[in-house]
Amino acid sequence: MSNGYIFASIAAMALTTYFIRMLPMAIFRKKIENRWIRSFLYYVPYVVLSAMTFPAIFSSTGSTLGASLGCAVAIMLAYFNKGLLTVAVGAAAMAFIVQFAGM
């Protein structure tokens, strides 16, 4: 792999990614008043994150059982309003225990 190709590829990836992120931030500088659009945007975070998490979370570790139990722990901790770190570590700890036990 030549250095020229590596630099060109990295520049292409970085510029494309930044362009996608920058465009809406540059365009929508005023609060949007339209009720439907505001409602749409209200739901976007929950929908995006749900779609990205399920069902992908079940294959996110070496074992499906570990991932499933880790997911259950995460949902339980989140249900009781535990913080991001607690939920993330709880899920990973559960997945680790299951895998370490060789299940």
Added chain:
Amino acid sequence: MKLEEIKEGIKDGLPIALGYFSVSVAFGVSSVGAKVPWWGATLISLTNLTSAGQKAGVDVMAVGGSILLIVLTTLIINMRYFLMGVSMSQKVEERMPVWQRLLVAFGITDEIYAVSMGKKHDLTACYMAALIIPPIFGWTGGTLLGSVATNFMPAVLADAMGIALYGMFIAVIIPPSKESKKVLSAVVMAILLSVMFTYAPYIKNLETGWAVIIITIVVSSVAATLFPVKEGADIE
């Protein structure tokens, strides 16, 4: 006040940085496996700050694909950031100057976006800077470590780390779903469609990046039409 914002940002940014660190070690290891040198992998992480898009880009580089293909792949996988950027543009303080908005834009990742949207208040530049900078270090540092010292982490530990970032997403989704039937309905619709896009014949072949975009547009449109938020209510 500003010091408070910075403290709050760092407090929220550190867990993301830790999660990124472990995930990016794996990215570093796999990049070297794909014949990208350690400095290339590190530079990719520093300039892209995204997981799936980088992985796909490196996969194309590994087979010597064209720059156009790299651009298209990155575009499809990262297109969701456009939608996130629109809602982020509404969540930052209205008086935030353009140059600060353009800097904040660099930090729109799934996790930073998730944390930002979970805030009850509008986002200030100080808070966003403090939220974004630790993850940049975590992501880039992990990649550097992973690419220079491959295989130093026990596989079982690295494996278990894979679920950590999903755990953060769950922490954002669940509390509002408990409070609001409208949010819960949107979440359930999104999950059902996502399962369909993963397993149903034919459509399962669609690039994950496209599936997420389609699901987001369809479900958010349906939810906005069936359950519009109150007039004048703040977008949270």
